[in-house]
Amino acid sequence: MNDRQVLVLAEHADGAVRRVTGELLAAASRLGVPAAVVVGTPGTAQALAAELGALGAATVYAVETPEAGATLITGEVSALQAAVTAAGEPAAVLVAATFDGREIAGRLAVRLDSGVLTDVVGVALEGDEVVTTQAVLGGSYQTRYRVTRGVPVVSVRGNAIEGAATPVAEPAVVPLQVAADPTAPRVLETVPEEAGDRPELGAAKVVVSGGRGVGSADNFHVVEELADVLGGAVGASRAAVDSGYYPHQFQVGQTGTTVSPQLYIALGISGAIQHRAGMQTSKTIVAVNKDADAPIYEIADLGVVGDLFTVAPQLAAALKARRG
Amino acid sequence: MDIAVLVKQVPDTYADRRLTGPDLVLDRAAADAVIDEIDSKGVEIALQLTEKHGGEVTVVTMGPERATETLRKALAMGAHRAVHVLDDALAGSDALQTSEALAAALRTLQVDLVVTGNESTDGRAAAMPGMIAERLGLSAVTSVRTLEVDGGTFRAERVVEGGASQVTAQLPAVVSVNEKVGEPRYPNFKGIMAAKKKPVTTLSVADLGLDPARVGLANASTQLVEGAERPAKSGGRKITDDGQGGQAIADFLVEQRLV
Numbered sequence: 001m002n003d004r005q006v007l008v009l010a011e012h013a014d015g016a017v018r019r020v021t022g023e024l025l026a027a028a029s030r031l032g033v034p035a036a037v038v039v040g041t042p043g044t045a046q047a048l049a050a051e052l053g054a055l056g057a058a059t060v061y062a063v064e065t066p067e068a069g070a071t072l073i074t075g076e077v078s079a080l081q082a083a084v085t086a087a088g089e090p091a092a093v094l095v096a097a098t099f100d101g102r103e104i105a106g107r108l109a110v111r112l113d114s115g116v117l118t119d120v121v122g123v124a125l126e127g128d129e130v131v132t133t134q135a136v137l138g139g140s141y142q143t144r145y146r147v148t149r150g151v152p153v154v155s156v157r158g159n160a161i162e163g164a165a166t167p168v169a170e171p172a173v174v175p176l177q178v179a180a181d182p183t184a185p186r187v188l189e190t191v192p193e194e195a196g197d198r199p200e201l202g203a204a205k206v207v208v209s210g211g212r213g214v215g216s217a218d219n220f221h222v223v224e225e226l227a228d229v230l231g232g233a234v235g236a237s238r239a240a241v242d243s244g245y246y247p248h249q250f251q252v253g254q255t256g257t258t259v260s261p262q263l264y265i266a267l268g269i270s271g272a273i274q275h276r277a278g279m280q281t282s283k284t285i286v287a288v289n290k291d292a293d294a295p296i297y298e299i300a301d302l303g304v305v306g307d308l309f310t311v312a313p314q315l316a317a318a319l320k321a322r323r324g
Numbered sequence: 325m326d327i328a329v330l331v332k333q334v335p336d337t338y339a340d341r342r343l344t345g346p347d348l349v350l351d352r353a354a355a356d357a358v359i360d361e362i363d364s365k366g367v368e369i370a371l372q373l374t375e376k377h378g379g380e381v382t383v384v385t386m387g388p389e390r391a392t393e394t395l396r397k398a399l400a401m402g403a404h405r406a407v408h409v410l411d412d413a414l415a416g417s418d419a420l421q422t423s424e425a426l427a428a429a430l431r432t433l434q435v436d437l438v439v440t441g442n443e444s445t446d447g448r449a450a451a452m453p454g455m456i457a458e459r460l461g462l463s464a465v466t467s468v469r470t471l472e473v474d475g476g477t478f479r480a481e482r483v484v485e486g487g488a489s490q491v492t493a494q495l496p497a498v499v500s501v502n503e504k505v506g507e508p509r510y511p512n513f514k515g516i517m518a519a520k521k522k523p524v525t526t527l528s529v530a531d532l533g534l535d536p537a538r539v540g541l542a543n544a545s546t547q548l549v550e551g552a553e554r555p556a557k558s559g560g561r562k563i564t565d566d567g568q569g570g571q572a573i574a575d576f577l578v579e580q581r582l583v
Contacts, residue, residue: 072463072464072465072491072493073454073464074463077458098484098485099442099450099466099467099484099485100484102443102449102450102451102454103450103451103453103454103464103466104454105451106419106423106449106450106451106452106454106455106458107454107455107457107458109419109420109451109455109545110420110423110455110458110459111458113420113545114420114545115418115420115544115545115546116418116419116420116449116451116545116546117546118419118447118448118449118450118451119448119449131549135554136343137341137342137343137446138341139554140341140342140553140554141343141348141551141552141553141554142551142552142554143343143348143548143550143551144548144549144550144551145546145547145548145549146546146547146549147545147546147547148544148545148546148547149420149545150545183463183493183494184463184493185463185464185465185491185492185493185497186491186492186493187489187490187491188479188489188490188491188492189489189490190487190488190489190490191487191488191489192486192487193486193487193488206582230583248504254337254445255361255362255445255503262582263577263582265573272338273337273338273339273340274337274338277337280557281554284580284582285557286573286576286577288569288573292562292564297559297562298558298559299556299557299558299559300559300560300562301559301560301561301576301580302560302561302562302563302572302573302576303559303560303561303562303563304562304563304564304565304569304570304572304573305562305563305564305565306564306565306569307565310565310567310569310570311565311569311570311573312570313570314568314569314570314571315569315570315571315573315574316570317570318570318571318574319574319577319583322574322578322583
């Protein structure tokens with residue numbers, strides 16, 4: 001076991017820690033002693049300390065200013081930089097592999113002149129070296145990397161790390177001072193995406209996606225109804241999104257969300273390489289398509305050649321009937 | 325306003341992409357090489373901004389000899405000049421090294437705005453805009469859907485996981501565009517012919533003043549430990565719907581304990 005600290009940038013909203021932060025702390029516990037870095041308005045860190053401790057943080061570094069959240073990115077980078085200094089020689093710095101997180105990681109790597117590893121799905125300590133695992137080119141390859149310069153700066157994919165760190169009853173809260181960046185872009189207004197009742201696409205255990213074969217925006221209710229019976233998320237292929245059938249934030253594929261659920265049901269999706277790159281690591285794949293030669297069948301565990309408008313409702317009805 | 329747009333030549337995402345060699349680097353010969361689609365959208369935005377506000381667009385790439393094709397494509401769309409960071413010593417560079425080389429190339433230009441795609445389709449690290457901004461001491465607004473410049477400031481709609489926000493910042497800055505920013509124009513014949521005569525400046529490691537002991541695969545800050553192709557998922561059972569297709573899927577899901 002390594003007794004060096006591993007810094008985790010804590011994500012929080014509305015007074016609660018986001019789920020990905022628990023995953024990062026679990027990953028951190030495999031590399032050393034987890035420490036959370038909280039950037040927020042005054043009082044935020046103290047309010048989150050118990051929850052972060054329960055998720056494994058032994059130390060909570062608090063970087064608090066009234067301006068937190070009003071500007072982009074560089075505040076988080078400076079906070080992590082200050083925490084790296086405070087921690088001595090941390091074994092690694094972990095952030096979530098979101099757009100923000102990947103930008104934070106990149107900027108921090110430049111400041112520390114350190115290697116940065118992106119969108120990792122696993123971490124391990126080998127000797128005293130951090131080794132990460134990543135799935136590249138749409139999951140076609142699995143690679144393992146190490147950092148040879150500086151403090152490893154790592155962004156971790158959400159929903160990839162399982163398990164939990166050992167809870168810490170009363171983590172130490174350590175305030176840190178960071179100079180403000182007067183040139184940072186200012187956020188004027190934020191409109192959160194409507195969460196809806198369905199699970200988040202990237203985290204769902206079941207995803208039901210519709211493609212060009214769905215034919216229209218109105219017809220997408222067939223996809224939604226099957227997803228709801230299965231308690232799953234709804235996805236869409238790029239062809240369906242480009243045709244205006246379904247909103248862009250539900251796009252699955254190379255340029256969209258990468259999903260890896262237990263069950264992926266593709267309705268009216270031919271399975272272009274671009275789509276497969278975003279879902280081919282799903283555990284079980286079921287495809288329904290009119291075209292018997294659609295490439296999606298090459299990776300489907302069960303393929304049904306037929307009309308999705310009769311097959312999908314029949315499947316939904318059968319599942320409902322089974323539930324009684 | 326003068327704008328630099330970073331463009332990258334990538335393997336076509338419609339083709340079978342592969343890694344190669346002991347260091348599992350991208351196999352650039354395996355698939356057709358194209359300008360990354362997101363970067364052509366970056367070129368489009370830059371052209372629209374200069375059409376409105378004046379100024380010139382310089383497209384910048386780092387890559388092997390062949391990456392010139394990508395520069396010519398952007399020049400054919402209407403970009404005015406190009407910079408090609410070209411040196412065999414740069415092969416296998418990681419993000420830290422690439423950002424150092426590109427930032428050095430951008431320092432040779434005096435631009436008000438650097439535009440990039442929000443993430444490449446091959447590496448998908450989405451790190452370069454921020455890393456370059458960090459090196460140049462600029463602010464960055466990443467993954468934007470709209471961009472309006474007004475004198476020395478700009479306003480952008482930024483779309484990331486979980487929502488969209490309106491952001492304002494000062495120029496000069498780095499902006500990365502997301503795929504909903506708008507469709508790129510197609511080069512016409514006149515553009516293609518004109519592109520052949522537009523200036524392309526080539527910059528080497530020495531030209532950029534980079535330390536040779538810090539560039540290339542051998543000096544990378546990250547190193548492959550091991551890697552392999554994942555076994556391809558093979559197709560399973562395929563049936564034709566005989567009126568009981570939905571029921572057959574339900575039975576399969578029960579049998580697989582998925583419901």
